[in-house]
Amino acid sequence: MLTKEQIREEIKKERLLLSPEEVKTKSEKIIERLQEILPPEAETFMFYAPFKKEVDLLPFAEKLLSSRKRVIFPRVSGKDILPIEVFSLKELCSGYCSILEPPLDYSRVVRTIDVVFVPGIAFDLSCFRIGYGGGFYDRFLAKHEVGTKIGICFDFQIVEKIPHDPFDIPVDVVVSEKREIRRSKWS
Secondary structure (H helix, E strand, O other): OOOHHHHHHHHHHHHHOOOHHHHHHHHHHHHHHHHHHOOOOOOEEEOOOOOOOOOOOHHHHHHHHHOOOEEEEEEEEOOEEEEEEEOOHHHOEEOHHHOEEOOOOHHHEOOEEEEEEEEOOEEEOOOOEEOOOOOHHHHHHHHOEEEEEEEEOOHHHEEOOOOOOOOOOOOOEEEOOOOEEEOOOOO
């Protein structure tokens, strides 16, 4: 079995080869799938700003904002993520590693989140993930009340098995442009 670092490097290289058109088309397919599987009662959604050709869910965030749902983006604070509500995507500005983040406003930190869209470099068939190695999402998911954790990736980012540690937190479902992989505990 490949190490986390080997998987990370291999898939990062492959993702960087995607054209902007491929990212857009595949991202649109993923958004269509998400709209079919999201819990209908969900009101609060945490997105991420795409980085280095990650799946782009920003058009979906715009749609949810316009339908009066609560939209949250992560802001890095030390070794943690603060989930901060935004009212417009225009509020996002360059932050940690030049990734777009909301401005720091403690009055907008959200405590309970219905759905978190979790980016990753790779996901496996048991819904474990590999990120960039900082542990931000694992720490965040361990500390916060989250309804549904949805891993977001392109289909080539799904591998059979990822080595995982006790502190690694799996997502409930992984969604790519071609399929959904659900953890047995989530239906």
